[in-house]
Amino acid sequence: MSLDFEGKVAIVTGSGGGIGKGYALELAKRGAKVVVNDLGGAVDGSGGSLSAAETVVQEIEAAGGEAIANGANVCSEDDVKNMVKETMEKWGRVDILINNAGILRDKSFAKMEWSDFVTVVNVHLMGSALCAHTVFPIMKEQEYGRIIMTSSSSGLFGNFGQTNYGAAKMGVVGLMNTLKLEGAKYNIHTNSVAPTATTRMTEHLFPPEFAEKLDPKLIIPGVIFLASEKAPNGEILEVGGGVVANTYVMETMGKYFGTDENFTAESVAEHWAEVTDTSDAKRPFQGGDVALKHLETIGKSEN
Numbered sequence: 001m002s003l004d005f006e007g008k009v010a011i012v013t014g015s016g017g018g019i020g021k022g023y024a025l026e027l028a029k030r031g032a033k034v035v036v037n038d039l040g041g042a043v044d045g046s047g048g049s050l051s052a053a054e055t056v057v058q059e060i061e062a063a064g065g066e067a068i069a070n071g072a073n074v075c076s077e078d079d080v081k082n083m084v085k086e087t088m089e090k091w092g093r094v095d096i097l098i099n100n101a102g103i104l105r106d107k108s109f110a111k112m113e114w115s116d117f118v119t120v121v122n123v124h125l126m127g128s129a130l131c132a133h134t135v136f137p138i139m140k141e142q143e144y145g146r147i148i149m150t151s152s153s154s155g156l157f158g159n160f161g162q163t164n165y166g167a168a169k170m171g172v173v174g175l176m177n178t179l180k181l182e183g184a185k186y187n188i189h190t191n192s193v194a195p196t197a198t199t200r201m202t203e204h205l206f207p208p209e210f211a212e213k214l215d216p217k218l219i220i221p222g223v224i225f226l227a228s229e230k231a232p233n234g235e236i237l238e239v240g241g242g243v244v245a246n247t248y249v250m251e252t253m254g255k256y257f258g259t260d261e262n263f264t265a266e267s268v269a270e271h272w273a274e275v276t277d278t279s280d281a282k283r284p285f286q287g288g289d290v291a292l293k294h295l296e297t298i299g300k301s302e303n
Contacts, residue, residue, distance in 0.1 A: 003228040006031035009091045010227065011083070013037045013074050013131060014101030016052030019197060019216045023098055024056055026220050027227065028065035033091050036060070037070045037083060037101070074101045074127030084134045094135045096227045098148045099128035099172070109163040117164040124150075124168035129175055136179075136188070145188035146227050149176050151236060152194050156247055169194075173236060180234030181286055189233040191226045194247065195219040196240025213241050234285070250281040251290060256301035 005027055015024040016038025028034045038053040053069035060067040068090060072079035087094055103123050105116040132147050139145025154162045155169025172192060179190040197216040222239035225231065238245040255274040257263040268275065284290050 001230075003224060003230060004031060005096075005228070008032045008095040009035075009087060009093050010096035010098065011035040011037060011087060011094060011131070011135070012096075012098045012100055013127070014039075015098075016040055016056055019195060019219050020098070020100040021056050022217055022220045023100065023223055023227075024067070025060065025063075026224055027096070028060040028067055029063065030224070031065075032096065034060060034065070034067040035070050035083065035087050036067050037072055037074075039071055039073050039101070074099075074131055075122045077130060080130050080134050084138070088138065093142055094138050095142075095144060096146045096148075097131055097135050098150075098223065098227065099131055100150050101127055102150065104162075104165060106161045106165070108161050112164065117167075120164035121168045121171070124165065125171040125175070128172050132175070132179065132190075136183070139183070139188045140186045143186050145183065145186070146231055147176075147179060147183075147188065147190040148223060148226050149173070149190070149192040150195065151192040153196065153238065156194060156236070176234060176236075177286075184233060189231045191231060191234065192236045193219070193223050193226060194236060194238045195223075196238070215241075218242050248283055250278070250283050251293060252276060252278055253280040253282070253293065253297050253300075256298050 008031070010024075010027045010032045012020055012024045012027070012034060014020040015036045020038070024034045024036050036053045036056045038050075040050055040052045050069055050071040053071060057067040057069045068086070070083045070086065072083040074080060084094065101123065103120060105120050107116065128149055135145070135147075149172035150169075151173050152165065152169040153159070154166045155171070155173070158166060176190045176192050179188070183190055196214055197219050198212070198214045218241055219239050222237050222244050226237065236247040238247050252275065255271050257267055257271075282293055284293065
């Protein structure tokens, strides 16, 4: 089975370098027409230049592919709308959106400037939402789309000094969870990737002997799969070092305490082990499933 992208058009944000560049090159190699979007700023989001994106376009074109460079700031509604408009005018469709653009401004929460919290959340969460919101009607009209959010283990599980980044990275999972429902009947699949790789954003986090095993190119196969016609819908893939894993939220069956005066905070504390027992845990697909599961727990208790 070959995953072919002939005739497909992809927008890859933050693809002037690092992992994003790898996505753009691989999609182009497989036949996609690619919008190489990059603001060209530093890791903290400062500065900006189109030269990085233009260099990637030149590399794609030299290999016989088609691409255009774009310097849109993913936090700017005007920039993003103009980027999508330019794409539609040139190629007439948008099939794939990879929300890869990001910045870091790490510091412990108590010492973090509020502006740094807001800026990081704006780029990762609001930028992803804005790009998705702009292409979603196009994908709906053509009854095809693949949207990829970039989450992180920092958001899924936490990482010291990254409250801003972690909040945003869990936020995109919440965004995905509803888009998977709203897009399903239009063949729009929305998924998330949580990459583990040594890039200019993460190189300070890993010891050298470990970092060399986390080549960014080892993220690419997982993301290309999520961008393809074979993509699932509403999944989180943890990808790194040649490993692909599936992360998801589970809920325990819980304990039914009743609805009378015996249901107290003290009773929850006393039976905490039963509340957290994972032996019969389930994976809800949507919010309503939680209510149904509660009713199932009640029913079992009453029988």
